[in-house]
Amino acid sequence: MEFFVPNEILLDVFNYLAGEEIEKGELVCKRWREFLLRCYKILPFRKIDKLEVKSDGSVNVELIAKRRISSKSGFYRWNSCIDNKPHIVRLLNRCITDRLQLHYLNNGYECQQHRVNSALRDIYKISGRNVLASSCYITFWSTCRIEDVDFQELFSSLISAAEVSLQVQSIESLNFFAQNVSSILNSCLASRVYVSVWNVQARTLHYTQHLSLLQMANEISLNHCEISLPICVSSYGFFETQIQIFDEIAKPETLFGTVNMLYETQAFRTKGRHVVDFNLQGLHERLLVKGLKWNVKQGLFSPNAMFNSAIDNIYTYQRKDGWVLRMTFLHRKLSLKLEVLPPSKAQILKKLVPAHAHYLKYSIESEDSE
Amino acid sequence: MATESANGVSSPELNERDVVITTNDNRNFTVKIGVARVSKTINNMIQDLGESLDLSSGIPLPNVDGPIFEKVLEWCEEHKNAPEIKVEQDPHTRERKWFTMTEWEEEYFRKFLSHLWDLAMAANYLEIPSLYYYTCQKLAERIKGRTPEQIREMFGIEDDLTEEEKAEIRRTNVWCTY
Numbered sequence: 001m002e003f004f005v006p007n008e009i010l011l012d013v014f015n016y017l018a019g020e021e022i023e024k025g026e027l028v029c030k031r032w033r034e035f036l037l038r039c040y041k042i043l044p045f046r047k048i049d050k051l052e053v054k055s056d057g058s059v060n061v062e063l064i065a066k067r068r069i070s071s072k073s074g075f076y077r078w079n080s081c082i083d084n085k086p087h088i089v090r091l092l093n094r095c096i097t098d099r100l101q102l103h104y105l106n107n108g109y110e111c112q113q114h115r116v117n118s119a120l121r122d123i124y125k126i127s128g129r130n131v132l133a134s135s136c137y138i139t140f141w142s143t144c145r146i147e148d149v150d151f152q153e154l155f156s157s158l159i160s161a162a163e164v165s166l167q168v169q170s171i172e173s174l175n176f177f178a179q180n181v182s183s184i185l186n187s188c189l190a191s192r193v194y195v196s197v198w199n200v201q202a203r204t205l206h207y208t209q210h211l212s213l214l215q216m217a218n219e220i221s222l223n224h225c226e227i228s229l230p231i232c233v234s235s236y237g238f239f240e241t242q243i244q245i246f247d248e249i250a251k252p253e254t255l256f257g258t259v260n261m262l263y264e265t266q267a268f269r270t271k272g273r274h275v276v277d278f279n280l281q282g283l284h285e286r287l288l289v290k291g292l293k294w295n296v297k298q299g300l301f302s303p304n305a306m307f308n309s310a311i312d313n314i315y316t317y318q319r320k321d322g323w324v325l326r327m328t329f330l331h332r333k334l335s336l337k338l339e340v341l342p343p344s345k346a347q348i349l350k351k352l353v354p355a356h357a358h359y360l361k362y363s364i365e366s367e368d369s370e
Numbered sequence: 371m372a373t374e375s376a377n378g379v380s381s382p383e384l385n386e387r388d389v390v391i392t393t394n395d396n397r398n399f400t401v402k403i404g405v406a407r408v409s410k411t412i413n414n415m416i417q418d419l420g421e422s423l424d425l426s427s428g429i430p431l432p433n434v435d436g437p438i439f440e441k442v443l444e445w446c447e448e449h450k451n452a453p454e455i456k457v458e459q460d461p462h463t464r465e466r467k468w469f470t471m472t473e474w475e476e477e478y479f480r481k482f483l484s485h486l487w488d489l490a491m492a493a494n495y496l497e498i499p500s501l502y503y504y505t506c507q508k509l510a511e512r513i514k515g516r517t518p519e520q521i522r523e524m525f526g527i528e529d530d531l532t533e534e535e536k537a538e539i540r541r542t543n544v545w546c547t548y
């Protein structure tokens with residue numbers, strides 16, 4: 001018996017199937033194969049929980065797709081030569097993922113560097129354009145020469161991602177961002193962009209770097225973006241530099257409006273084998289020595305009380321021209337909010353959180369003992 | 371609406387009257403108009419013909435044969451007063467959302483399991499959305515989880531792909547596990 005079904009019906013049948021079931025149909029017969037090859041653009045996607053595009057710095061690209069299949073994690077791994085672009089495009093065209101992860105690593109052999117870089121750029125561009133991803137995470141490894149990356153090109157290719165998260169791993173990368181953040185983010189259509197910096201310890205930041213960071217936050221606020229900078233601040237120097245910058249800067253309005261620093265409680269405690277010589281009691285005393293006023297109405301300061309208290313501890317510092325730096329410890333949220341308030345708003349905003357606030361988040365991490 | 375009421379097309383009395391439907395194998399089916407109208411194609415014919423509709427000479431259905439139409443009628447009888455179905459799809463994956471079928475519908479498809487493709491084609495021609503989309507879903511259910519060999523065997527499809535072609539498909543669909 002000859003099997004004939006109109007394409008219209010085949011399409012409606014396949015529309016009930018998941019991406020991987022559809023691809024299987026190619027192996028049934030010639031007609032199904034031809035039909036599927038023509039219709040992939042309108043058929044359901046292959047749903048992938050996480051898609052990673054990795055390169056080992058040579059000409060190989062590894063695509064790792066993770067899919068949870070009936071409570072077990074399924075992995076599809078594919079190593080492919082990046083010269084084989086049609087393959088990759090075809091594959092990526094059929095995917096939809098919640099998380100597209102691009103690892104930017106440009107440490108190819110010297111002789112191949114140029115070729116690898118340009119090929120990698122192509123792959124990231126292809127991935128960004130062809131994979132429907134609700135969020136995209138891009139990691140720039142410490143070996144990556146970030147100035148080689150064409151961010152405008154990269155971002156403009158991430159058309160589907162509503163959230164883009166960039167992770168940079170070196171202070172040089174951070175500086176690059178700080179200098180180019182406006183132009184970089186203007187080319188991104190995502191409604192939210194997170195930038196996080198790893199392996200950068202706050203106390204290694206010198207004054208200028210610290211300043212550029214805080215000014216970067218100001219630039220970011222113009223772009224409706226959120227920045228997360230998980231910097232280790234297990235030293236008082238970070239806060240002292242912050243106060244110094246606030247005190248010395250000619251135009252405080254170029255600094256951050258509001259900074260949310262998310263800290264881990266262990267950063268302030270003696271934990272395990274690490275004896276942390278940085279604690280809340282010490283910070284409290286240092287802040288008072290630096291001239292900050294502590295606005296808490298009841299009791300004496302106690303680090304334990306701070307962790308358990310429902311009362312938020314507020315420190316304020318006022319410049320001669322009336323600008324105010326306000327630091328609020330929000331213990332229930334394990335965060336420290338820093339606000340720079342102009343003289344006109346210093347009084348009005350005492351009890352208000354700015355509605356327009358775009359937060360610069362700092363996460364205070366426990367620093368390994370050195 | 372004026373034309374409809376003038377012809378009495380939408381009146382409940384008309385729905386109770388019989389109409390003869392002739393399939394492509396020249397079999398005549400006498401069907402209540404109310405039942406026949408579950409098919410949008412037949413309903414349109416009734417509306418188009420209006421007063422000139424001759425209930426006894428019949429409506430021809432050149433694309434449907436008797437045995438399949440019999441099965442379709444069974445569905446129409448059960449769904450004559452059913453509301454229109456709503457076809458939805460996942461906005462992200464584009465995958466159609468599966469309908470929940472009643473016990474009767476499950477039994478109906480169990481009974482006619484070997485005629486699903488014919489039912490889908492007839493429902494498509496006759497424009498019966500409920501039967502059409504439910505049948506497509508049943509067919510998808512049959513395909514799901516089966517190997518290409520099992521699918522071929524189940525639907526009587528000839529294996530016309532060469533081993534080289536199959537190897538090429540497996541190579542290009544790198545995540546293909548079959």
